Amino acid sequence: MKKRLFSLVLISAMVLSSLTACGGNKDKETKAPSETTAAAETTASAAATGDKILRVASEDPQVPLDMQLNTYSIIMKVTDNVTESLLTTNAEGKLEPTLLAEMPTLSEDKLTYSFTLKDGVKFHNDAPLTSADVKYSLERMVKKLKMSSLLEKVEGYEAFFNGEAEELTGIVVVDDTHFEIHMSEVYTPFLSALSTPYCAIYPAEACEAAGDNWGMTELYGTGPFKLVSYQTGVGVELAKNENYHGGDVKLDGIKYTFIDDPNTGVLEYQKGNIDVVYMDSALYPTYANGELKDELYSFNPYGGYYLSFNVKDIPEAKVREALTYAVDRKALCDSVLFGTASPASSFLQKGLLGAVDDAEQFDYNPEKAKELLAEAGYPDGYDLRITVNTKYPTSVTIGTAVQAQMKEAGINVEVEQVDSAAWTDMKKNGGVTCGIGNWYVDYNDPDSMLYPVSDGRTDLNSMFWHNDEFKQLMIDGVQTDDEAQRQEIYAKADDILTHKEFAVAMLYNETLFYLKKPYVTGFEVTSTYRTMFNNTDIEK
Structure with missing residues (x-):
């Protein structure tokens, strides 16, 4: 798996809160289509007046919110709530289907996985999720992402990765809701690899049309929250997906405020301007036994x-x-x-x-x-x-x-x-x-x-x-x-x-730490640093 070392960059950015941006935001001023802009403005207004807006302090990624381009955990904090992969690894470390009707079946020779998509799942732009979107998204990852080697055991990977083939032949679309993935050799962790945020499923037509705007002004997923706005130097706003296939979403929205300095993030939390802040470990001795000790939580990444x-x-x-x-x-x-x-x-x-x-x-x-x-x-x-x-x-x-x-x-x-x-x-x-x-x-x-x-x-x-x-x-x-x-x-x-x-x-x-207000319930960070707010609530 040729380039997975970039996970070091991902987690180091998480631990040290000192990310230097790769890429840029030259397309930030490019306008999305007028109907998309109008919809975003409507959603933004709804988010702004909602009763349950979770306020989160986060570092500024300064790059597109696209885990198929940049493997930074500070992007994942946002995109985990907007885009979804076929499967999820839950807090207990077990795989469960997300966009699938059931867990995939495996052939007797352990080389062919058969998948059935969940009925009725739609992207935030109202486009239905299809097998073609899955094939497009996984092929896009191989083309663009440092983590593309997650799929290196898929049949046809080398030819596609090297530009010698126009498609990843091992991913076969059967119909709109069924597809197969053929492996070149047995690889038992494959389904776990598909659960990573790098394997997020995007709507093929919209993603392709957005070009460099994808992850900046446009990002459609199937997740519990929709992207309203992303402005480098300011923050991100997400609004509740009223039609989320995974059930009712309790929050009306999430507002991420970009605060790169760890001390400033904690100060804003103390002022009551932030509900959740990831704390630099160097600050732990200061707050471990102070007035915030009962609001200090920890998790242990693997x-x-x-x-x-x-x-x-x-x-x-x-x-x-x-x-x-x-x-x-x-x-x-x-x-x-x-x-x-x-x-x-x-x-x-x-x-x-x-x-x-x-x-x-x-x-x-x-x-x-x-x-x-x-x-x-x-x-x-x-x-x-x-x-x-x-x-x-x-x-x-x-x-x-x-x-x-x-x-x-x-x-x-x-x-x-x-x-x-x-x-x-x-x-x-x-x-x-x-x-x-x-x-x-x-x-x-x-x-x-x-x-x-x-x-x-x-x-x-x-x-x-x-x-x-x-x-x-x-x-x-x-x-x-x-x-x-x-x-x-x-x-x-x-x-x-x-x-x-x-x-x-x-x-x-x-051991890593975050501060959480007592009225924020149903939130935790897993050992693989997944940060999902679909079960989070604000109870004041």
Whole structure:
């Protein structure tokens, strides 16, 4: 899956609240067709006078509200309420049909999925949802999105991705409500991949006609809320979809106000101008025991931060093991990260298939690190360069803390700070000896978590690590649907990665926070960071 590394950008933007826009808004002033504008003005008026308008503070994406173009979580906060995928992963981590009448059926050879669309579903422009819209939307994702590799096991993907075919032949329209997806090989997480926001279904005719205006002045989905307006530098307004196929929507609308500074967002919340605000973890100590403590909520996204080692520069497993023991994870979580993270030594955390509760946890042991270095031929210490991307301040903070911790083990660390352009180039060319990475699942499956270190893709993380057994386990894991077997497969793969080969040194899993007014009910954020307000209500 060639380009899924951009999920790092997505989640880093979420955690650090410091997104630098990619793309632009040059078409912002372009007017939509007059009838669309009139409808939007009518809806906007209704939203403005509604009794239940949820006010949410959000960062300004400065790019189209289109998850098939930009994989930023700050876009997903909005589009999760406007557009929908065929399936959804619920808060319990289970798949359920959204735009489908029932869960898809799978052929005996596990290569053909058969789908039936839910009756009567319409887009916000009143166009009926059809199988042709599904085919158009998934093909559009392959053409435009960094995440298109989610469909790489679909028959005909390579030819379509490379521009050698005009359609993705594996997606076959049977009739308006039935379609099939044929796979080139067995891939059991496929339905989970279809539940991601990148696989949102758009009305083909309207999306194509909108061109660059899609996600700026026009965005039609099937979700519980309709886009009224989007203005960079200001915010987004959504209005209730009165004909939502999923049942009654309790809110009259949602108003997102763009506030990039975390402190300002909390201040506006305290003033009563905002109902929900996602809080920067650095602010947690200030409010954890204060007057807002009863309005502070948390969630744990699946994923976390780790040190990735370039095995061309650090070929000795014992050296990589020494570096693993030279990090004080507890101090990092308690002191540097204000108690908003928990130490981690395995890539798969509790809640994901493959996680092992009794796996060894690496305590800070500089003496053992020294012994391992001596065994590897470095009795007088070791020099290490850690490269960090200055776009993400958390990485700089971690690098500085690890520099001080490793000194106790005789490891002299140079923290090299580079901008995003240099970071990308250095990773591609193997110029990062040790990097600080983060990774979060796109869907609730261990394949999504272990993806960045899958064989053939490690160059993206400057690791250049290969292990035949690990590679085969990753293949086996997506070719069986037996949960017990998959648990064993992924547990073994994680053990090879983090406890035998030490290709990465996992550091911590995060806890993230948001403030919510007491009168806001029925709202939560899932571990895959989906933020949906269709069950939210305001009870004053």
